[in-house]
Amino acid sequence: MKKSVELKKSVELTGINKYYDDFHALKNINLTINDGEFISFLGPSGCGKTTLLRTIAGLEVCNEGTIVLSGKEVTHKPARQRDFGIVFQSYALFPNLTVSENIGYALKSRSMAKKNIQTRVDELVALVGLDQLADRYPVQLSGGQQQRVALARALAPNPKLLLLDEPLSALDAKVRHNLRQELKDLQKKTGITTIMVTHDQEEALAISDRIAVLNHGEIEQIGTPDEIYSTPATEFVAEFVGTINRMTLPDAESTLIVRPEWIEVFNTPNEQRMSGVIDSMEYRGATTRLTLTPADQSISSESVLVDVATPYCKKMSFETNQPVWFEIAHKDLCSAQH
Numbered sequence: 501m502k503k504s505v506e507l508k509k510s511v512e513l514t515g516i517n518k519y520y521d522d523f524h525a526l527k528n529i530n531l532t533i534n535d536g537e538f539i540s541f542l543g544p545s546g547c548g549k550t551t552l553l554r555t556i557a558g559l560e561v562c563n564e565g566t567i568v569l570s571g572k573e574v575t576h577k578p579a580r581q582r583d584f585g586i587v588f589q590s591y592a593l594f595p596n597l598t599v600s601e602n603i604g605y606a607l608k609s610r611s612m613a614k615k616n617i618q619t620r621v622d623e624l625v626a627l628v629g630l631d632q633l634a635d636r637y638p639v640q641l642s643g644g645q646q647q648r649v650a651l652a653r654a655l656a657p658n659p660k661l662l663l664l665d666e667p668l669s670a671l672d673a674k675v676r677h678n679l680r681q682e683l684k685d686l687q688k689k690t691g692i693t694t695i696m697v698t699h700d701q702e703e704a705l706a707i708s709d710r711i712a713v714l715n716h717g718e719i720e721q722i723g724t725p726d727e728i729y730s731t732p733a734t735e736f737v738a739e740f741v742g743t744i745n746r747m748t749l750p751d752a753e754s755t756l757i758v759r760p761e762w763i764e765v766f767n768t769p770n771e772q773r774m775s776g777v778i779d780s781m782e783y784r785g786a787t788t789r790l791t792l793t794p795a796d797q798s799i800s801s802e803s804v805l806v807d808v809a810t811p812y813c814k815k816m817s818f819e820t821n822q823p824v825w826f827e828i829a830h831k832d833l834c835s836a837q838h
């Protein structure tokens with residue numbers, strides 16, 4: 501008989517409701533996060549992601565519901581009695597303390613022996629790759645380096661849970677991209693359950709084991725990045741995590757939600773292909789986005805967006821105003837509009 505392995509639960513939220521006066525900020529949130537998972541709260545500005553993270557931390561109090569962390573109910577416990585480390589967008593380092601001192605700060609206040617503090621600090625400095633910079637002050641560090649310090653400081657007391665509130669938002673694109681990979685590696689290495697708030701869909705898709713998509717204080721969908729992208733549960737999720745076309749095929753009754761890369765474009769007709777004209781082309785490096793006007797406007801009243809690999813685009817010598825033929829190559833992935 502196959503043994504079922506019961507996953508340990510790190511966070512269990514049941515029926516969480518939160519009001520700011522009469523504004524309903526979190527609406528009946530139910531969510532379980534397993535030990536060692538990396539989960540992102542993704543959604544537009546004002547949807548309640550930060551409020552939910554702060555509620556888990558005990559920095560906000562919920563009006564209804566229960567919060568269980570590692571099997572212990574903490575709903576009415578203050579933040580200091582919940583076992584987590586937190587990193588904010590604005591590093592929030594002590595400017596008068598060095599990298600090492602910043603990282604060791606939380607350990608000092610826990611009255612750990614001096615020698616043990618030093619060992620732990622050295623370990624963390626190495627973990628986040630700041631060995632050479634341990635004696636520098638925050639002002640002498642780049643944004644990415646400062647955020648590494650903040651991360652090491654949050655991890656120092658060995659918490660069970662790591663909470664990240666838009667940790668990469670203040671960094672420029674390249675640093676942000678590198679650090680997100682490092683963050684993921686670090687999380688896998690330490691095995692710490694991690695929740696990250698972000699409004700950046702690409703970041704959430706790249707880094708998370710699962711994503712909870714929030715909208716107006718509600719969770720619209722929880723799933724793996726591929727489930728969220730390829731089989732979005734609602735139109736809001738479909739639009740928020742990527743670009744969509746709404747298309748009605750001549751033989752179909754409902755309108756389909758079609759991602760730009762699920763369509764193929766050709767410069768010759770055949771029976772399955774629909775015809776159109778290339779309105780515009782946007783070069784994006786690896787891919788090129790074509791904006792097509794379908795000849796049959798009942799297929800789509802709007803333009804149809806298609807992403808093609810740039811080498812293919814060149815091979816076909818696509819140009820604006822050129823007639824083309826296109827078809828949905830991945831009909832199985834398309835969901836019907838509700």
Ligand SMILES: Nc1ncnc2c1ncn2[C@@H]1O[C@H](COP(=O)(O)OP(=O)(O)OP(=O)(O)O)[C@@H](O)[C@H]1O
Nearest residue numbers: 520523525543544545546547548549550551552699
């Ligand atoms: N202290 C507060 N008092 C009143 N309303 C608040 C308070 N904090 C947040 N809100 C409101 O609650 C809603 C959710 O805020 P929250 O900060 O959780 O959103 P968010 O999804 O994290 O957005 P952002 O990405 O802009 O930070 C917003 O409409 C916000 O205006």
